[in-house]
Amino acid sequence: MDSKSESVLPLWLLREGQFDAWLATQSSAAQRWLRELGFCAQPDQTLLLPDATGAPVAAVAGLGKAAPGLSIWQAAAIADRLSARRYVAAQEWDDADALQLALGFEYAAYRFDRYRGAQAPRRASLERPANVPRTALEGAARSLDLARDWINTPAGDFGPAELASAARQVALENGAEFREWVGEELLTAGFAAIHAVGRASASAPRLLQLRWAPPGGAARRVVLVGKGVCFDSGGLDLKPGAGMALMKKDMGGAAVALALAHRLMSARLGAELWVLIPAVENSIGGNAYRPGDVLATHKGLSVEVGNTDAEGRLVLCDALSLADTQGADLIIDFATLTGAARVALGPELPALFGSDATLVEDLSRAGATEHDPLWPMPLWTPYADELSSKIADLANVAASSFAGAIFGALFLQRFVTATPRWLHIDLYAWNPRERPGRPVGAEPQALRAAFRFLAQRYGIAQAG
Known part of the structure; x- marks a missing residue:
């Protein structure tokens, strides 16, 4: 699908302690999908959520038992594991965490390809959160x-x-x-x-x-x-x-x-x-x-x-x-x-x-x-x-x-x-x-x- 025409997917980042409460707010089909695939918000888990036709409508990633707050390295690891699409944060983060999240996606997107003939593959990207100044x-x-x-x-x-x-x-x-x-x-x-x-x-x-x-x-x-x-x-x-x-x-x-x-x-x-x-x-x-x-x-x-x-x-x-x-x-x-x-x-x-x-x-x-x-x-x-x-x-x-x-x-x-x-x-x-x-x-x-x-x-x- 053309990157300009595909939809921007909301991205949920969940800790293990938050997962059950969040899961209860989702549709029964989404709950079955997440349980079937064993998603439980562990730090190495990312998953796309499909609609009834199989088209992805959201993404979810685990933060494990991590303490409150986000790091650039958590965000970079999630970006690296997600499929190459455009995402938007589904939750509100404070200013510091929002910057870490956005910067982690930028960091993961870097490739040193000066000497490579082939174009680097497209990477996952994130819409800049509203509370992160562009500059x-x-x-x-x-x-x-x-x-x-x-x-x-x-x-x-x-x-x-x-x-x-x-x-x-x-x-x-x-x-x-x-x-x-x-x-x-x-x-x-x-x-x-x-x-x-x-x-x-x-x-x-x-x-x-x-x-x-x-x-x-x-x-x-x-x-x-x-x-x-x-x-x-x-x-x-x-x-x-x-x-x-x-x-x-x-x-x-x-x-x-x-x-x-x-x-x-x-x-x-x-x-x-x-x-x-x-x-x-x-x-x-x-x-x-x-x-x-x-x-x-x-x-x-x-x-x-x-x-x-x-x-x-x-x-x-x-x-x-x-x-x-x-x-x-x-x-x-x-x-x-x-x-x-x-x-x-x-x-x-x-x-x-x-x-x-x-x-x-x-x-x-x-x-x-x-x-x-x-x-x-x-x-x-x-x-x-x-x-x-x-x-x-x-x-x-x-x-x-x-x-x-x-x-x-x-x-x-x-x-x-x-x-x-x-x-x-x-x-x-x-x-x-x-x-x-x-x-x-x-x-x-x-x-x-x-x-x-x-x-x-x-x-x-x-x-x-």
Whole structure:
């Protein structure tokens, strides 16, 4: 049937405790149909209800024994299981749940098909609930799609130059200023660590900067910093093949920071916004930086390279140092920084560190509300001396094999000394297992949590 001519089906979402009361309001034919097919509102159940001719007239999906409220992941799973039709919510949901419902359908509809010749099959879709502002839904969905596209794209088609083009386009769409330091310009400007990590690549290293202010200006400034390692071979401390397979996603922090900035600017954040992205490829070559090298940094600290595969913190330290000179109220960095964070928390829980315990709690709470969780981790300063070096101000790795995520955060903290509030998010940026509504591939973790947190802290002009 033509999608333009078919009817829009009402969609009921039911918990097990609601089902019997709802069932009693249905026709006897519908009751027989539901009982015959064993529908009892379990979370993996979806069903079309037919009329006397067999044509579908409604749909019903189970939420199981879930607590009150809806999550984007419940909605995405339901959308993935429903037949490819247009639906409308049959129940009224409060504003927060309605947005989660609508966004879940948008999330499930995403497919990365840049390299596929065949057109992607049609997916289930949902009429926007009346209490979900169009700008809020479109802004949230667009930011998630942008980040997923960037992370999913292979490094051969999305290196430092292409990441710069994406950042320039985001700036253009939102009336932000864009600047970049490329190649030898990094050395002139004092960003020697970024240059060292990326100089062996055929695509020149660069530092990207976006600057934006809301109409009328703002009293406070927020700086987002994203790790933009577009591919990480490990450098001369070469990764094994299995460790290199997913390294196109090592710019996941930059993707989240840039997509978050797009959403914040679109919603008119009530603060000035800067974005800094060191964009490099950690490659092998005759001019690659080496284990044992000592690198100068923008902060003025010298760093001994203990491992070239700990490159993320080296490019971030220059960007964080620049951010720290800008009088910001808050700096947040996003980075696929350590495997140790994944050993500790797995792929679904980004590690959250911060210099302000209240803000760590606020961001963690925002993540729980958005079903975009983060797990607070300690900046355990007694470990800091393990980053010492005999020939430089500090080393980029510790001799200890323990607490790798904490060492990474402690290293970065050395470069944020003037800004009163700093948050560091060590994320995975990838969904490694197939789930309904969540295919294997890019996962822009912490984006929705950070948007809610910043919108609450600084305000937004548009409903978010």
